[in-house]
Amino acid sequence: MKRYLLVLSLIFLTSCNFGDKEPEEIMEAAKDPSEAITTYYFIRHAEKDTTDVQNEDPELTETGEKRTQDWVKTFKDIDFDLIYSSEYKRTLNTARPIAEAKNKEVKFYNTEKLNDKDFQKNTKNKTVLVVGHSNLNPEWVNYILGRKKYQDIDEKVYGSLFIVTVHPDDSRTSQVLYVN
Numbered sequence: 597m598k599r600y601l602l603v604l605s606l607i608f609l610t611s612c613n614f615g616d617k618e619p620e621e622i623m624e625a626a627k628d629p630s631e632a633i634t635t636y637y638f639i640r641h642a643e644k645d646t647t648d649v650q651n652e653d654p655e656l657t658e659t660g661e662k663r664t665q666d667w668v669k670t671f672k673d674i675d676f677d678l679i680y681s682s683e684y685k686r687t688l689n690t691a692r693p694i695a696e697a698k699n700k701e702v703k704f705y706n707t708e709k710l711n712d713k714d715f716q717k718n719t720k721n722k723t724v725l726v727v728g729h730s731n732l733n734p735e736w737v738n739y740i741l742g743r744k745k746y747q748d749i750d751e752k753v754y755g756s757l758f759i760v761t762v763h764p765d766d767s768r769t770s771q772v773l774y775v776n
Contacts, residue, residue: 634762635759636740638733638737639667640733640754642667643657644686654686660690668694668697671725677719678719680704680727681703710739711739734758759771
């Protein structure tokens with residue numbers, strides 16, 4: 597009887613049509629649904645030095661450095677797979693302490709190509725922190741959502757946290773929190 601069931605099982609499995617799917621795609625489909633979630637956390641860089649209005653790439657202020665340490669504490673229980681920053685000093689100096697606390701490297705994104713195909717591919721099914729800017733974060737979140745839900749952040753607001761979730765059925769949800 598056991599032989600009969602084994603032979604029957606083998607016939608069934610070999611007759612299954614997986615179409616033109618690659619083995620990786622088949623395994624991806626077999627994953628636990630909770631593993632198929634992509635979650636993005638978008639924060640704005642911490643407070644920047646605005647004393648020199650000509651300086652387009654300023655450092656963080658003392659208050660900004662304190663906020664960065666607060667972000668480290670805020671994210672202590674979140675296991676980021678990837679951490680991204682633009683190449684400006686203020687974003688990198690906000691992202692770096694968080695990355696160091698997580699033993700991650702900071703990757704750079706192109707501010708001219710938000711959410712391009714490579715970014716989507718590299719972040720799929722991952723938990724991702726993006727350190728950005730008052731105008732780019734809402735734009736990027738809107739792009740992921742597929743609709744204009746958020747406006748640019750006021751220049752004086754540094755504690756915004758957008759959380760965007762892409763679910764296994766490709767539905768998308770978001771929320772924004774203000775951490776001061």
